[in-house]
Amino acid sequence: MVKLIKIILIFTGISCFYFFSRPVFAAGRVLTDVKVIHASMGPGHIDPGLKKIISELESVFKYTSYRLLKDRRLNLGFNQEGRVDLPGKRTLIVMPTDMDGKRIRYQINIKKNNHLIFKTRVLLRNDSSITIGGPKFNNGFLLFNISGSMR
């Protein structure tokens, strides 16, 4: 019985800690994960790390093969640029600029041969992701899955 009381106390303690520590975005670091995916009509294949996101994308895309070319984790401060080199002399530049409620505002640029070819601003829900796609590569297309998490 003493054990049960202990378990309840520990559970309550953990809950309180979790509850009060979550909404505090004190340090202002944004964990940004960039996955570079090659989608094509090649032999059916989905890399294990991509199952969750691809199950979502498959409702829109009809590709049969999804391969993870690169997975970069960036720990960024606000207004700090994170660069990821992409195939075909392209560069992806992500920069969290500020928070808007529970969303992280990102500036996302894609350069090709050092020339800006794509530029967007998005409000990404915390612990969520966005997929940007389109560039042709190796008989398929490149997809960039960018997720952000504010701690």
Next chain:
Amino acid sequence: MKKTCSRYTPEKISRFVDNELSQDQYYAVSQHIIHCPDCNRLAGQYKSLSAVFNDHADQQKLQINPDRLRQKLLQNTPCSKKNLLGNILVFFSKNIYLQLASIAVILIICLFSFQGSLFGPTGPSAIVTSVDTDFTSVMIIETQKEKHTIIWFSET
């Protein structure tokens, strides 16, 4: 529950009372508390605490006869919804485990609803506020299930 004897920790004594020690350990502690007033007193305190809880729990178990409860609920259903609700409340208030479980459930629901993840995502995963590109064709798509945002541009 303070004690000065350092031979056994209060946790060990508590586990002794709850009968969670190995046979050897149980024997050693039972021999020790015969001579040590400190540990003996602590064991006594844990025993009485356990007894209170066990008695209470047993009483509740005896009081709730599932068949009678079902009958009562069935009898009351046609009368009014208020009575049914009353019965459920009484059922909950009589059982300490149910009370603890309900508190835990309420806590969990609070935690998840504050994070906004229990009731599914609200709005798209990303709101696109601006897109700027040399290319003519840009599509913004949202998947149905998770409302995952996709921006598609053609490099032509």
